[in-house]
Amino acid sequence: MFRWGVLGTGRIAHKFIGAVQGGATEIVAIASRDRARAAELAQAAGVPRAYGSYEELLADPEVQGVYVALPNHLHAPWSIAAARAGKHVLCEKPLSLTRAEAEEMFGAARENGVWLMEAFMHRFHPQTLRVQQLLAEGAIGRPRQVQISFGFTLDRPGDTRWHPEMGGGALLDVGCYCVNFARMVAGEAPARVTATAQWSASGIDLLLAATLEYPSGMVAQIACDYITSFHQTALVAGDDGVLALERAFTMPPDRPSRIQLWRGVHFAPLEVIEIPPANHFRLEAEGFAALTAAGHAGHGLPEMPLVETLENMATIEALLRSAREGRAVEVGGA
């Protein structure tokens, strides 16, 4: 059974541990800079070992793969350290703060013969896989125009996401889902982006709205923010149908989710595809673990390919530059 070590004890670590324990992989160690916090979570979750430093966990020979659940600015250094310690790495989204960092991380994985993947759990959910299948089958023809929105109210004052130097801000936190989804639908990186943002006094983006133009002609509009009520929607209008998701990214594991589909050009009737409940964190952990037996380390999984992570990080950089400079910005190729 594949043995995980978890770096970090925040909300996402809790979610991951809760989903993974009792499944086809196991969590053998948890690390926090606060040993008591690690011990508390380990005990509550039935995890054998708790460490008071990330280094100690990386030195644990039992650990095969590391789940990096740290604030964004620590993704690169600790993923690289984990790779160097010979651990496979599943790193929370966004993989890094820049494309250059992401390349460095994949380089470290390749050099050390380990797998590295950006943890976009929604990519392992049957709803997302069904959307991909529908698009591939041509259920809505060629996607031409996309609108995606992911917003919520960040009302926790002490949160690391308020700090630009820690990789805070709505785009890196939830906008990355919108960028990911648009790239997935397009099947390619955008050529050009135009963004506008509202900034906090601390310098993070509270709201960012952007238009992404793809070489195919597809146009995506994305919006992400920390100032509206929770919502996460996606609309994909093709030249032979339309597809909409009520809940695009954090599908609840305890009830079905729904794809709305209109097949055809003119006034098609609504078809609702109900997707049975699924825990995408568990599917992600088990999918990643299964792949580590294969030989092509460093390349990412089919569900979340390396090339998409690199292009998405380049897109995120371009979006922030566009918002800061008030002009359209070209996105560099892969």
Add this chain to the structure above:
Amino acid sequence: MFRWGVLGTGRIAHKFIGAVQGGATEIVAIASRDRARAAELAQAAGVPRAYGSYEELLADPEVQGVYVALPNHLHAPWSIAAARAGKHVLCEKPLSLTRAEAEEMFGAARENGVWLMEAFMHRFHPQTLRVQQLLAEGAIGRPRQVQISFGFTLDRPGDTRWHPEMGGGALLDVGCYCVNFARMVAGEAPARVTATAQWSASGIDLLLAATLEYPSGMVAQIACDYITSFHQTALVAGDDGVLALERAFTMPPDRPSRIQLWRGVHFAPLEVIEIPPANHFRLEAEGFAALTAAGHAGHGLPEMPLVETLENMATIEALLRSAREGRAVEVGGA
């Protein structure tokens, strides 16, 4: 009973006539440049008189109000002519091609003591009125981020909407609904717009996607096009709730429409507000007719105020300029 004359015999004229006949107002005359076409429609719809020119209809003393259902570039000249003939004017959307034209039209209405209104029928539909009521009640708090999309496939080769000189293009045709809706939600005109467009060989916009920034801080993203399957959606995310419409503009008169509402900030449950079927063309015609008895000619109706029409035309001009010049454009005040 208020007596209408209809200029034009296109699809929208058919819809209007079908909705109005048998209600609290009546249609007494139809005009087309093709007398046979006018006669045919008049006979089919039980309308007493058919004219082979617009001038003849405007000279008909029985006609109290004119419904202008002509191609976009004819809205201004024939609305002005109708006002000068002493007729009240309900003119199809978009009222004109520019803000200057719209001002000229309202000037003519004022000088001649008649009412002029832009025919946005959805503004008279109970769904739209309920949305306005919910916003006024604070059901979703302060609107912060809006996404609206209206697209369909224009596959009729001879259509006037393919011609830029006739006021063709997706923005003037269906994007004006998105501009109208965003302005209604914001309660003010946008300060700045940034648009990108895809153009046809004939020079019309096949697709236009834009970000509209409002003085309040609200940001709206709108998309309109002639190249996707039929869809018209709106999402309004506030700081205390979220509201979404499945069908935002052309609500079917034969079945209920639905407002989706989530009240509150975090993970609110979905509330579905079902709106009984209604014919907004009839409501618009009768609302307009009822108002002509009042004394404040030239000012537009409460449902579709003059100031909004003027600001929306200024916004449309700014959007086209932004798309052509590839830069953000300020929208002039009212």
